[in-house]
Amino acid sequence: MQGKNSTISQRAPRRRRTPGQPAALAGPGENAHGWCRRCHLHPSDFHGLRQLAATALEGGLDLAQELHESIAGAFLRIQPVGALTAFLYQKARSSSRILDRCLTRLLPPHSSRPAGWESTAEREAVLAAINGLIGDHLAESGNPMQIPMRLRVGGKPLPATPEALAAALKPASGKLLVLIHGLCRSDLQWRRNHHDHGEALARDLGYTAVYLHYNSGLHISSNGKQLAGQLEALYLAWPVPVEEISIVGHSMGGLLARSACHYAGLAGHEWLAHLRNMVFLGTPHHGASLERGGNWLTAVLGRNRYTAPFARLGRIRSAGITDLRYGNLRDEDWVGLDRFEHGDDRREPVPLPRGVRCYAVAGSVGKSDGDLRERLLGDGLIPLDTALGKHVHGRHSLSIPKSRQWVAYGVHHLDLLSSLAVYQRIRSWLAPAGMRSRRSARRP
Template sequence: MTPLKPTREALLRHVRPADLKAAVQLVTQATTGAIGVAEGVHQAVRNRLGLPAGLEPGRTGGLTGQIYQGIRGVTQLVGHGLDSALATLLPMVDDPTRHPEPSPGREAVLAALNGVLGDRLLETGNPLAQAMELRHAGRRLPLENRPLLHQRLGPATPHLIVLLHGLCMNDTQWQRNGHDHGAFLAQALGATPVYLRYNSGLHTSTNGREFARQLEVLVAQWPVPLASITLIGHSMGGLVARAACEEGRQADHRWRPLLRHLVFLGTPHQGAPLERAGHGVDVLLASTPFTAPFTRLGQLRSAGITDLRHGHVRDADWQGRERFGSSADHREPLPLPEGVACFTVAATLAPQRGLLADRLTGDGLVPLRSALGQHDDPRHRLVFARESQRTVHRTGHLELLSSPVVAEQLRAWLAPAVVEA
């Protein structure tokens, strides 16, 4: 039986015509970058032969340099030509009023792309760069329009829960295996869940600052008097939440005194070893002139990813330093926020705790010690009360989002505080 061809509307749920221009821009930049890598290797060989280099590091000289420059020019010309052609064609094929909402698959791909290249997408003005949004019931909350905001929120409660996703993810991915911590807690505690969507390729401190600003606007327009706010961050989302707390404290935001609880799920407070391994590959490639040009490929990874090397939270942790330079931890100590009940859940794939499992296993991405805030340097150690920590076994990083054990622990931690508020 011949499979049915998908309709145009079905295809547009995954790839919108408006995405094509952004894709052309991205491919053009990638091609130019690959040309640069090839020329860098070429010049490394020429250096050994005593042949002249170009005017810029990693560029070839003479006729060879002119050829590479010509290839770059043709690449840019083709890119501009495709841009012009698409600008002419898109109005004839793109009719947003007929298209359904974007598919979860498309949204997931965009989230992953932003996690890896989000800072570059924003810097180059690429339309695929995601803007930060506060969302409820799968729709953006229009902070600029109070009546519409109230309409989309529906019957809001005095208890606000904001959920922050992790690297390369988005707000829809809190729904996993038929479970959503936000929806579960809304029913169990009578709270109103709001979800943050953000470009996880940007610096954590940048996202934290913008989140604090948007939360301030949301609180000012909340339909009923707010009694308490809870922030729940998964993975990188926990770092963004900490950054927002510090920003809210310094800016004297009105939402900051309303913050009652801060919950971390698999948050790499002390960094993630995979990013440190990535930095090690950079150092290894840079050790010889023939492999040094390939470090550019590794250095495509975003500012958000490199912030995970040590768990950066504030601007001072990264400003004024080369992101791909020293592997040393330059963070300024930042304790947990005062006056807030802080909880952390760490996961491990191991069946039970043990010295080796704690050090090596973790949840597949974040070690137990990092998720629990532990550090050999007391200045960087995050102090969670014993009853505010939970370790779940045989659980992976993403399974924290659907674990019934985690869900029940969240309800147990948050229920007493909600009743008191």
């Protein structure tokens, strides 16, 4: 108790800075503008939230009016009542737009970020979740809360030139590891329970790990094309000769990696020839049951005049989420189609890239092989067979060899990021052949 109390007593008292106080007298973590250097909110976030609030209010009024009219149309067939209702809703919309314009004038400018400002992990996590849920809407409406695709290390974007890259990576090795997060996640969330697969592989196998940060609410194919281009630019700017590239993708991240390989092949990108390994962690290669269930529910609600207004809520979900219904990887899987329509799998098979060793890890909430929970629930989100690339129709099966498949029992979907057993399996797969043979020789 004494040590604890002494630690608390040694803390410097928190100082309040009065307006006009010079930067030299600013408190720890503050700058001359009075902003905390690490803040949960950026000025642009207020504008983004304002836009979302205005959209939500408009959508709520549309939903209420549609529901009102569907009920009134069945029981109150009086024209004046309908006209009055439409007039009142129109006035409510006008009032909401006036309020939005007033808030716009009151908020600080988008670009009023003070020097030295840094985002927090909590802010990054919230933005990632919002982007995963409605990221396509954020992009279409120009909302400042949308996440631009960037390759980052430590939450900071990688510079574009070889000299700056060499200084930022300190030093870069010829073994490049790219880690791609899943839906509603961020690159900072590879660290879970004090473990990060990327950091551990860099330490144990000599990789230089970089992390993709992207808007997971966009179509997977749109992100795949963009990732293919960014990896080509990174490969060309890498400060040392690239010996090999390996990719680890969690959940949607594995689909994004496959889409990037597809588009890199079409574009003739050089980085694809150096890709040696891809590891899929809980990747829904053939879709997620949860999205298929949501699609079915939306379709059922839309068939009844009284519940049809509530089908609007189901149509809020992002393009990235609807791509997870069957695991769409190409533009052709969704262009020209109603992505909310209830229908069968229309994908054309996308094979794994040639010459690349592909590995699949599936989580299972069951405790052993044959456990009923294993077959019914998989890792709690992704069914076991789809995570292993298996499909009832042979043309869709990825045909990953048995020796490159592995089931982590008692491991939930997110725990694939922190499980020691999962990491050891990844490390054994990616280790050079000589290192693997030495480890095998040391086993009793």
